[in-house]
Amino acid sequence: MGTIIPSWRQLDEGYMRLTQQQREEIKRLVLPLLDDLERFALSLCHREDLAEELVAATIASACESFGRLRDTTKAKQWLFRILSNKFLSDCRRQSRHKEIALTDSLEDDNNQFSLFAAVSQPFLLWWGNPERELISHLLDEDIQNALDSLPGDFRVAVALCDVEGLTYEQIASILKIPLGTVRSRIARGRSLLQKKLWHHARDMGLVKTKEPHQ
Amino acid sequence: MKTINKKTVKTISCDQAIKLVFSYIDDEIRGTHRAELEHHLETCRHCFDRVAFEKLLKSRLRRLNVGGSSKRLRQRIDTLLEQF
Numbered sequence: 001m002g003t004i005i006p007s008w009r010q011l012d013e014g015y016m017r018l019t020q021q022q023r024e025e026i027k028r029l030v031l032p033l034l035d036d037l038e039r040f041a042l043s044l045c046h047r048e049d050l051a052e053e054l055v056a057a058t059i060a061s062a063c064e065s066f067g068r069l070r071d072t073t074k075a076k077q078w079l080f081r082i083l084s085n086k087f088l089s090d091c092r093r094q095s096r097h098k099e100i101a102l103t104d105s106l107e108d109d110n111n112q113f114s115l116f117a118a119v120s121q122p123f124l125l126w127w128g129n130p131e132r133e134l135i136s137h138l139l140d141e142d143i144q145n146a147l148d149s150l151p152g153d154f155r156v157a158v159a160l161c162d163v164e165g166l167t168y169e170q171i172a173s174i175l176k177i178p179l180g181t182v183r184s185r186i187a188r189g190r191s192l193l194q195k196k197l198w199h200h201a202r203d204m205g206l207v208k209t210k211e212p213h214q
Numbered sequence: 215m216k217t218i219n220k221k222t223v224k225t226i227s228c229d230q231a232i233k234l235v236f237s238y239i240d241d242e243i244r245g246t247h248r249a250e251l252e253h254h255l256e257t258c259r260h261c262f263d264r265v266a267f268e269k270l271l272k273s274r275l276r277r278l279n280v281g282g283s284s285k286r287l288r289q290r291i292d293t294l295l296e297q298f
Contacts, residue, residue: 034288042279052287059291116267120260131267135274143274161240162275168242187236194271 022066029075030059036164037079043159044087046148058083080164081174084156091152112191115198119207130207137206138197146196154189161186223249230254231261239268 018026037058041051061082062069069078119131147155147163160171168182175182201207223246231254237243238251255262 031291034291038284038287039279048284052284055287056291114264115271116264120263120267129263131263132270135267135270138274140274140278144278147275147278158275162272163278165276168240183237183242186240190236 018063018066025072026063026066029072030062030079033076033079036076037083040080040159040164041083041087043144043147043163044155046144054083054087057086061086077170077174080160081176084160084174088152088156112187113195113198114191115194118198119201134201134206137204138201142197142200146193146200149196150189150192154185154192157182157185158189158193162190221249223253226250226254228254228258228261231258232264235261235265235268239265239272 034055037055038051041054041058042048045051045054058079062079065082069075115134116131119134121130147158150158156175157171160166160174161168166174168179168186171182171186172179177185198207231251234243234247234251238248243251255265
């Protein structure tokens, strides 16, 4: 992913348009959320410099459109929405990822890859647990790389759910999509992520089974 | 069928249970569906292990990038916001 936007100048210009009261308010709202914003940005971009740019661009946009925030108790959702939209529009602009058609149909959810199904060996019973062993052998880097491999829409949904721990309803509100679509994107995103982990595990010699069909 | 707290809980198949796993680990199902799945998990080791596995993987994702915002970003934002 390339540079998102040259954001610092934009941040400065956006901020200048605020009234004194708005400046104080935005400081009160934004500063405590910086950790959350950068963590989310890092889970999407992986690289620290890109994540910083994404957060800065988000704050710049927040300053520019601060007057539109009616309910300040929803500032976190509002900022996450701005950040998600910036990330997704950048993904689409660059077209680096070949996006999977987002039909969002439940039909697709019924035929998905499961790492557990691919690795587990039920006959081992109590004394063997290859699927948990596999997870214990994976580095955070491996999991982040698998997350990076997802198409943008799926990556955002999985990151909001699994990395940020938000509810489906909160995710639906942030992305402005129906609950069913949230559910579908999370399921499909996890399926793709698990398939990526399976390929990595196979390449590393952590699993010896043949590639499953799904 | 099984009676839990004077309510009858339907027995579900593994296929039906698997469809509920993600909603379950995300704490997004309540009531009847949750009771049916939990009843199934009490009797099916395979699905029980599947749930444990999905929870474990979810917990690994949850741990990504823990550590707070970088000092550099915080300083730059702090400084900029404090100027006004």
